[in-house]
Amino acid sequence: MSILNIFLSGTQKKNRGHLANIVKIAKSNGKLNRDEIKLIKKVKEELNISDLAYRSIIRKPEQYPINPPSNYEERIERLFKLTDMLLVDKESYDLSVKLLEKLAVGLGFPLPTHEQVVKKAVEMVQKKVDIDVFAKEIKIANTVLKD
Template sequence: MSISDLYTSGQHQQEIGQFASIVSIAIADNKLTDGEERLLIRTAKRLNISDEEFKQILKNPKAYPVNPPISYVESIERLFQLTTMIFADDEVSKDEVVLMRKIAIALGFPLVNVEKVCDEAIHLVMNDNDLDDFIEAIKEVNDTKRQ
């Protein structure tokens, strides 16, 4: 096995973990709406998730660990994707928010900041901020809370 095969495999495992987190958010309220399903299909394609992997992850997303990204910006991008999934059905449930906070901790956000970061993430997505604005705002909220 070559180094590139190991990297690809590791990267794909990270993508699977990321997708499983998004699926967990989608089914936190025990239903999968059409909007959530469309977003999952788009996300799966972007993350190179095969149809078979898609089906397996949908059956049991908890079987796949969250593999935190290496960079801080990648963590914020994943938080953006998770927050977008929360709004895919035009509702935000308490279970989704609780799960989002847990995943945010797994993504490397400090426990002391996670509530503020997630609340800001929800506010930003609810107000249709784009990814660039989202990244800058989350950096500001997270960095402010560290001081």
């Protein structure tokens, strides 16, 4: 365990895990492009993550656990941000979708619906809907069971 993580609150750990998930998606093609770095820095600021922790996350995002939020609304918000990150890099779209499906399960979306949830998430972010519309559509997708 890193010295950075010893005295963290639960919220700080979740925030670092969330940023690490975004970095994992961004690095799914092996590199970070300018748009991805810009979005990662924006999320870093929103989550109040220090520069030192940010550099550690960028270097080794796999060292940070997913730490899913216990609140369903927060899960949807995190899925929204992860999906937004996914759509930044068109080159690694398929690989990123596979990673996003894994992260959706890690966030607490059930196996029977996680693929439908990710499909709907991608569709909604591509349409550039706001978080309220996104949340409503994800809740519907999460209740539709696959045959």
